Structures are given as structure tokens and as C-alpha cells.
Amino acid sequence: MKTVLRLEKSNLSSRTYDQIRSALMNGEYSPGERLRIANLAESLGISITPVREALFRLVSEQALEMTAATSIKVPELDASTVEEIQLMRRLLEGAAAERAALHATKSEIEELAEIHERFIEAVSTSSTDAARINRDFHFKLMETARMPSLYDTVASMWVRMGPLLQIFHSHLPGREISNRNHPHYRVLSGLKKKDAAATSRAIQEDIAWGEKILLEWMAQNVVREA
Incomplete structure (x- = not known):
């Protein structure tokens, strides 16, 4: 019986970790926001212990920051x-995009195209949905590459960037995303042609474009606060 209880506790801690990690990745928490263990436990309907274990694990991965013994x-x-x-x-x-261009099936390319269309639709209605669906596009592309270790490594970067990427989508004018020059269209074109170089170049252009706009916003925001 004791072994079963330990397993259940471990599974609860792991599920709590996954839930909070996913929330970070989706930008549900803002940069600088304090996460209170008791409040999280209450909102999740669980005890404090698995929440504390999950948060400490995320601190060790640099997804969260500990500023004091309990902060x-x-x-x-x-x-x-x-x-x-x-x-x-x-x-x-x-x-990953290079590998995806070589391995993507017709149904996988169609799924990516459908995700992108949902992303474009969300841009004009919900920045939260747009951020989440954009992530779905990138992760589906990596999944198509069939490189699980790379997938997990990049996922850890998205956890750290999630709160900022949500801000990026909430401040970026929809017209900047919804036009036909969006790099996602070139990703899809590269996949259909099985052009590894073009597919890789397109997703890298997408990331670089987002970085440029995000850094410009960060610089302006710092100036306003100064």
C-alpha cells in the first residue's frame, strides 16, 4: 500500500509540473509575476506538497526564479x-525543419496548414489564442522531424520565452501577421516541395522576425519605465 501511495504522489507532482510548465509556455503568467504556492494549490484543488515540488523543479530548469526562501x-x-x-x-x-521537409507526410503538411489558418484567424480575435496556436505550429513542425531529443530541448526554451511571447502577440498589430508574406507560408511551401534548405530558412526567418520585433518592444518599454 505504501508503494502505491508513493507512486500516486509522484504522478500528482509530475502532472502538476506539466500543468504549470504548459501555462508558462502559453504565456498565462507575466514576466515578474509571483507564484504563490498556496494559491496555486487551491486553484488546482490539490495539496501544497506537489505544487512546491513542481515549482522547485521549474526553478532548477531556470523556468522560474527563486528570490527568497519562499518567493x-x-x-x-x-x-x-x-x-x-x-x-x-x-x-x-x-x-528540425530540414528533417521535417524530408519526412513530412501529406496528412502532416495538411495539419500544419490547418494550424496556420487557425493561427491567422486568431490574430484578429485573441492574442492568447494566437500565441498558443503559433506554438502548436512550431511544435507540430518539430514533431514531424521525428527528433524527440531536439523537441524536448527546444520545449525548455519555449517555457522560458512563453511569458514574453504572449506580450509579443498582444502588442503586435494583426496586420503584421495576417499578410501573405508571413514565414509560415514559406515553411508550408518548402515542406510540399521537400526543399529542406527553404523550409529551414523560412522557420529561421520567422524566429528572427519575431525576435526583432520583441527586442524593439522591450527597448521601448524600458525607456517608458525609466
């Missing part, structure tokens, strides 16, 4: 950290 918050990334993370994303997601 945990969402990190506020500076420009140099954003540039570093985005560089790693360009390299790794670019490599």
Missing part, C-alpha cells in the same frame, strides 16, 4: 538572454 516568480528576461535563447531556437528549429 518564486516568473523571470524577467533581459535582451541578451532573449537573443541567446532565440539564437538556439533558430539553430535547432532550423535543423
Whole structure:
């Protein structure tokens, strides 16, 4: 009986970790926001222990930041950290895109096209949905590459960037995304042609474009606060 209870506790902690990690990735928490263990436990309907274990695990992965013995918050990334993370994303997601172009099936390409169309629709109605669906596009592309270790590595970067990417989508004018020049269209074209170089170049352009706009917004925001 004791073994079963330990397993249940471990599973609950793992599920709590996955839930909070996904919320970070989706931008449900803002940079600098404090996460209170008791409040999270109450909202999730569970005890404090699995929440504490999940948060400490995320702190060890740099997804959260501990500022005192009991104070945990969402990190506020500076420009140099954003540039570093985005560089790693360009390299790794670019490599995944190359592999995806060689392995993607017709149904996978159709699913990516459908995700992108939902993304374009969400741009004009909900920045939260747009951020989430954009993530779905990138992760489906990586899934299509069939490179699970790369997928997990990039996922950890999205966890750290999630809160900022949500801000990016909430401040970016819809017209900047919804036009036919969006890099996602070139990703889809590259996949259909099985052009590995073009597909890789397109997803890297997408990441670089987002980085440029995000850094410009961060610089302006700092100026306003100064």
C-alpha cells in the first residue's frame, strides 16, 4: 500500500509540473509575476506538497526564479538572454525543419496548414489564442522531424520565452501577421516541395522576425519605465 501511495504522489507532482510548465509556455503568467504556492494549490484543488515540488523543479530548469526562501516568480528576461535563447531556437528549429521537409507526410503538411489558418484567424480575435496556436505550429513542425531529443530541448526554451511571447502577440498589430508574406507560408511551401534548405530558412526567418520585433518592444518599454 505504501508503494502505491508513493507512486500516486509522484504522478500528482509530475502532472502538476506539466500543468504549470504548459501555462508558462502559453504565456498565462507575466514576466515578474509571483507564484504563490498556496494559491496555486487551491486553484488546482490539490495539496501544497506537489505544487512546491513542481515549482522547485521549474526553478532548477531556470523556468522560474527563486528570490527568497519562499518567493518564486516568473523571470524577467533581459535582451541578451532573449537573443541567446532565440539564437538556439533558430539553430535547432532550423535543423528540425530540414528533417521535417524530408519526412513530412501529406496528412502532416495538411495539419500544419490547418494550424496556420487557425493561427491567422486568431490574430484578429485573441492574442492568447494566437500565441498558443503559433506554438502548436512550431511544435507540430518539430514533431514531424521525428527528433524527440531536439523537441524536448527546444520545449525548455519555449517555457522560458512563453511569458514574453504572449506580450509579443498582444502588442503586435494583426496586420503584421495576417499578410501573405508571413514565414509560415514559406515553411508550408518548402515542406510540399521537400526543399529542406527553404523550409529551414523560412522557420529561421520567422524566429528572427519575431525576435526583432520583441527586442524593439522591450527597448521601448524600458525607456517608458525609466
